[in-house]
Amino acid sequence: MAYHFDTVKLEKGMYNHMGRTFSQVLEEQDPSEQYKGTAIEGLDAFQRQLKRFDIKVKGAGSDIVDKFFATSQSAVLFPEYIARAVKVGMEEANILPDITATETRIDGMDYRSITSVPEDEKQLKRVAEGAAIPSTTVKTQDSLVTLHKRGRMLVASYEAIRFQKLDLFSVTLRQIGAHISRMHLEDAIDVILNGDGNNNPAKTTTTAGEDELSYDDLLEFWNGFEPYQLNTILAGSDMMLKLLSLSQMQDAAAGLTFHGTGKLITPMGAKVLRTSAVPEGKLIGLDRNYALELVKAGDVNVEYDKLIDRQLERAAITTISGYAKIFPDASQVLALK
Numbered sequence: 001m002a003y004h005f006d007t008v009k010l011e012k013g014m015y016n017h018m019g020r021t022f023s024q025v026l027e028e029q030d031p032s033e034q035y036k037g038t039a040i041e042g043l044d045a046f047q048r049q050l051k052r053f054d055i056k057v058k059g060a061g062s063d064i065v066d067k068f069f070a071t072s073q074s075a076v077l078f079p080e081y082i083a084r085a086v087k088v089g090m091e092e093a094n095i096l097p098d099i100t101a102t103e104t105r106i107d108g109m110d111y112r113s114i115t116s117v118p119e120d121e122k123q124l125k126r127v128a129e130g131a132a133i134p135s136t137t138v139k140t141q142d143s144l145v146t147l148h149k150r151g152r153m154l155v156a157s158y159e160a161i162r163f164q165k166l167d168l169f170s171v172t173l174r175q176i177g178a179h180i181s182r183m184h185l186e187d188a189i190d191v192i193l194n195g196d197g198n199n200n201p202a203k204t205t206t207t208a209g210e211d212e213l214s215y216d217d218l219l220e221f222w223n224g225f226e227p228y229q230l231n232t233i234l235a236g237s238d239m240m241l242k243l244l245s246l247s248q249m250q251d252a253a254a255g256l257t258f259h260g261t262g263k264l265i266t267p268m269g270a271k272v273l274r275t276s277a278v279p280e281g282k283l284i285g286l287d288r289n290y291a292l293e294l295v296k297a298g299d300v301n302v303e304y305d306k307l308i309d310r311q312l313e314r315a316a317i318t319t320i321s322g323y324a325k326i327f328p329d330a331s332q333v334l335a336l337k
Helices: 022-029 045-052 065-069 078-092 166-194 215-223 237-245 252-261 304-308
Strands: 102-106 114-118 136-140 147-154 203-206 232-235 271-274 282-286 292-297 315-325 331-335
Touching: 022 045, 022 078, 065 078, 065 166, 078 166, 078 304, 078 315, 147 166, 166 282, 166 292, 166 315, 215 282, 215 331, 232 237, 237 271, 237 282
Parallel strands: 102 292, 203 331, 232 271
Antiparallel strands: 114 136, 147 315, 232 282, 282 331, 292 315
């Protein structure tokens, strides 16, 4: 049986469509819907091209890097392979989904988020007949979201990697993705702590004791989130140790969960995430459903021209993103006195 993916013409220009990725352009030319009920139903358009050129990128039987450059058309697939491997690494090390309420994708570099200001948000007042209904004002923020380009430079000669297995090369690319993900997390934490340029730094509460964290401190911190919920806590290694040392964190159920999964839940029900991106002596608490907006300008970008032409000496892999606070009071800081 002849398939349409065998006749798709691959060219560099497929990477140069504004607002669309290579995979999206490829999917338009070779829609997955037409393969329903066939043996290759589960493959996307890019994976079908790998099948077309018999390129195996995973497992012990993976091909070498040079297999991508067997023809001029198969070479066009190499940048997308790199972008996908980097994205896998970003997702493996990524805790951003645990701290962001929503993700916004934009095509340009200018973006202004919105905020809302409800009247008496802590009180649910009864509305008398004929009385004015309390309002919530929605408006755009005064300052644009600051977008940061984060990435890594791939420095390698084609001769050095051409005979390397793709499965092994993917490990290196995933590590690049993990580094990029960490840089974006640092950007997110900076916005939580210092604000997004709209005069909204995080409210900071200090502990009662000198250089000590008590369960009472946590309770006060939790109680200060009304009307939001403290459902996520970010901590560095120093504060994580203080948190784990609390007797309330050492009950049998919590210990069993921690030993079995490595995941921590506080007695208040908040999920605890450890990251060295949080400054020493601070805990960041937030209501992940209302605190932070992730803004992305495009996808993972690779210098496709260089990669297709085997010029790997200095090929940049980058992403562009920024963060905006949705409701400033939904993220707060507990700091050691």
